[in-house]
Amino acid sequence: MNKKGLLLIIVLFVTLLFIAGCETLSLNTKYDYLVLVNKYSKLPNDWEPNVRLVTTKNAWKEDIQVEEKAYEKYKELKEALKEEGVTIELDSAYRSVEEQQNLWDEWSKDPEKGIEYVKKYVAVPGYSEHHTGLAIDICLKKDGKLVYDNDDMIADRETFAKIHKKLADYGFILRYLEGRDEITGYAYEPWHLRYIDNVEIAKEIMKKDITFEEYLDSIKDVKGTESAAKYQIMKYMKSYLEESYGDKITDSRYNVTKVYTVEEEKKDPTLKNIKFGEKDIAFTIEYDLKPAKEELVNDIAATAGVYDSDTGWIKNYSGVGVLRYDKKKKNYYIDNFGTSF
Numbered sequence: 001m002n003k004k005g006l007l008l009i010i011v012l013f014v015t016l017l018f019i020a021g022c023e024t025l026s027l028n029t030k031y032d033y034l035v036l037v038n039k040y041s042k043l044p045n046d047w048e049p050n051v052r053l054v055t056t057k058n059a060w061k062e063d064i065q066v067e068e069k070a071y072e073k074y075k076e077l078k079e080a081l082k083e084e085g086v087t088i089e090l091d092s093a094y095r096s097v098e099e100q101q102n103l104w105d106e107w108s109k110d111p112e113k114g115i116e117y118v119k120k121y122v123a124v125p126g127y128s129e130h131h132t133g134l135a136i137d138i139c140l141k142k143d144g145k146l147v148y149d150n151d152d153m154i155a156d157r158e159t160f161a162k163i164h165k166k167l168a169d170y171g172f173i174l175r176y177l178e179g180r181d182e183i184t185g186y187a188y189e190p191w192h193l194r195y196i197d198n199v200e201i202a203k204e205i206m207k208k209d210i211t212f213e214e215y216l217d218s219i220k221d222v223k224g225t226e227s228a229a230k231y232q233i234m235k236y237m238k239s240y241l242e243e244s245y246g247d248k249i250t251d252s253r254y255n256v257t258k259v260y261t262v263e264e265e266k267k268d269p270t271l272k273n274i275k276f277g278e279k280d281i282a283f284t285i286e287y288d289l290k291p292a293k294e295e296l297v298n299d300i301a302a303t304a305g306v307y308d309s310d311t312g313w314i315k316n317y318s319g320v321g322v323l324r325y326d327k328k329k330k331n332y333y334i335d336n337f338g339t340s341f
């Protein structure tokens, strides 16, 4: 072989190694299993292109999709429960934002259902945990019959107690706890399981009998934990905006698009005039506001925001800010909030 040929082989080999390296790296970093999606916290914009889904069959032999790792662990959970005489089956899992939007559009035009019905019973596209692929609704199989009716499942406390006891061992948590509607936005759903890919954290959440929101809220040093940082930024943004707008708005919802790392805070020229304390975090955010009355739309919308009369929300605001830690009061607050740093 001549020198050129050898060089070509080396280049090819190094390229392959590089690609392989990127591949393993991306497998672990593309999405955060601790992502929070609820009625006021949106699915991250880059989630859908990256999520790895597998197709399987539910209890009715219909095709459904579940996030790859969540599905593997679900199968293990199912096996373990079988040994205790409990049979679980899949009902539904992943639903894309587009499917949710189609459902919303279709039903809101339906004369029998209409927009009021949709607003009440259909999750807003982008704000359902089922978009993550990490949420699974299960049903039961008892004496060869499927038990899938919500009331029947809620009534079967004994079986669900056995199921819930095993969840954390496989990285799952129960998402909508009884009597915690105020926090989660949902009534008790013993069948809705959420995969978080971390047995230790799942055990902590299940043992303390707390919601995922309460867990994210309990983390004191949010700087290193993206999902906790996002949760707390949203929480303080919500109170900041609700305070600034007073009773002009009745609701708000958020998508924290970026949480700056310490390195980024140091390097970003737009942040050079801002002093950062150890626990302070710069962020970018998108948000929607719900005006208390339609007459207030122009008053609130000002320069940004687009009013959607179908849903009653003013959408597409965006902003930047700093979540700052007050050492004396020992709490966070929103600072430097605006359209640019």
Ligand SMILES: [Zn+2]
Pocket: 130, 135, 136, 137, 192
């Ligand atoms: Zn569900």
